[in-house]
Amino acid sequence: MNAITGSEAGRNEGGSTDHARRYDLQVHTDASPCSAATPAQVARAASEANLDGIAITNHDTTEGIREVRRAASGLSEGIDVISGVEVTTTQGHLLALNVAKPPPQADPLTVIENIHEQGGLAVLSHPFDRFRQVYDRDLEAIAAAIDGIETRNSRCVRPRYNRAAEAFAARHGLAETGGSDGHFPREVGRAATECRGDVLDSIRAGETRVVGRGGYLSGHVATKVHQVRGLLG
Numbered sequence: 001m002n003a004i005t006g007s008e009a010g011r012n013e014g015g016s017t018d019h020a021r022r023y024d025l026q027v028h029t030d031a032s033p034c035s036a037a038t039p040a041q042v043a044r045a046a047s048e049a050n051l052d053g054i055a056i057t058n059h060d061t062t063e064g065i066r067e068v069r070r071a072a073s074g075l076s077e078g079i080d081v082i083s084g085v086e087v088t089t090t091q092g093h094l095l096a097l098n099v100a101k102p103p104p105q106a107d108p109l110t111v112i113e114n115i116h117e118q119g120g121l122a123v124l125s126h127p128f129d130r131f132r133q134v135y136d137r138d139l140e141a142i143a144a145a146i147d148g149i150e151t152r153n154s155r156c157v158r159p160r161y162n163r164a165a166e167a168f169a170a171r172h173g174l175a176e177t178g179g180s181d182g183h184f185p186r187e188v189g190r191a192a193t194e195c196r197g198d199v200l201d202s203i204r205a206g207e208t209r210v211v212g213r214g215g216y217l218s219g220h221v222a223t224k225v226h227q228v229r230g231l232l233g
Contacts, residue, residue, distance in 0.1 A: 020194045021052040022211070026086065026095060026125065026150065026179025027188055029056060031064030035183040039067035042188060046072070046079050049189025053080030053199065055179070057095055057125075060088055060102055082199075086125055087111050092133040093125040095150065095177075098200055108138070112145045121147040121203055123177050128164040129156050143172040148203045152178035152210035154190035175203045178210035 028035040029042050035058075037045070046054045056065045065083050072079040085096045089108045096103050096111070099120040103111045112122040124146055127135045135142065151165040169176050180190040191212030195202035202208050 020196060020209075021199065022050070022189075022192045022194050023053040023055065023080070023082075023199045024049070024051055024180050024182065024189050024192045025055040025082070025084075025097065025123070025177045025199075026057050026153070026181045027054045028058055028086075028181070028183050029064035029068060031061055032058040032086075032183070034059070037183060037185050037188075039064055040071040041185040042068055042182075043071035043075060043079060043081075045182075045185040045188035047075050047077050051079065051189050051192065053082060054188065055082040055084040055095070055097055057084040057086040057097075057179075059086050060105060061085065062100070062102055080199075088133075091137060092127050092135045094146075095123040095125045095179075097121040097123060097203075108135070108142050109145055112142070121200060123148040123150055123203070124165070125150050126153040126156055126161065126165070126181065127168070129153070129158075129161040131157060131161075139168075143168070143174065146174065148175035148177050148208075150179060151176040152191045152212055153181050154179070154187065154213055155181040173206065175206045175208050176210050177203065177208060178212055180212070 029037050029039050056068050058064050069081045072081050082097055085102045087094045087096055087103050088105045089111050091108055094111050096115045097120055099118045103114040115122040149165055149169045151169050152162055156162045177193045178191040180187045182188045194209045194211055
């Protein structure tokens with residue numbers, strides 16, 4: 001797998017591919033019950049994090065994407081907003097990137113097939129995080145079908161969970177992606193995917209690099225507090 005060389009990072013000026021482009025490929029808005037981030041806050045946070053783009057990946061819905069695009073269009077800096085979904089499968093979660101409709105909540109191979117039928121990319125989301133849903137069956141078949149694997153998720157509390165994803169990607173020659181898994185504006189950009197040119201094409205070619213941090217316990221705590229507040233009205 002090819003890594004990005006050089007120290008350039010941040011916003012790609014003038015559309016040039018001479019600089020690394022940075023995308024946070026897992027961001028949630030308040031269309032996910034576990035998130036408190038409005039579309040306007042997400043767009044502003046992406047700009048402040050000096051990102052070139054984000055993927056909106058709400059849980060099992062494409063709601064919120066249009067609103068983020070509308071908010072991003074009002075900013076002076078261009079933010080590319082990718083239509084995505086974080087799909088609940090019978091094992092772990094799966095990122096569907098560049099899709100128009102939410103894939104079915106089914107077994108991973110069925111979900112991947114639906115994503116590909118839509119012309120999208122399928123990426124395993126925090127696949128070996130034992131504090132969340134994990135992939136532990138049919139791994140060889142899944143590896144042969146997917147387009148990439150999230151090896152840097154900023155909400156993986158234990159570094160070994162991201163390292164396990166990195167080892168899986170290396171073993172199977174898979175493209176690596178990074179995402180904050182942000183549920184609050186301050187999280188956007190904590191982890192990201194770097195590439196040159198179009199990020200989706202870069203994933204297909206296996207020419208991406210992950211950057212950012214993991215081990216973020218306070219984000220999970222804030223999510224639980226938000227959910228409890230929602231239940232209490």
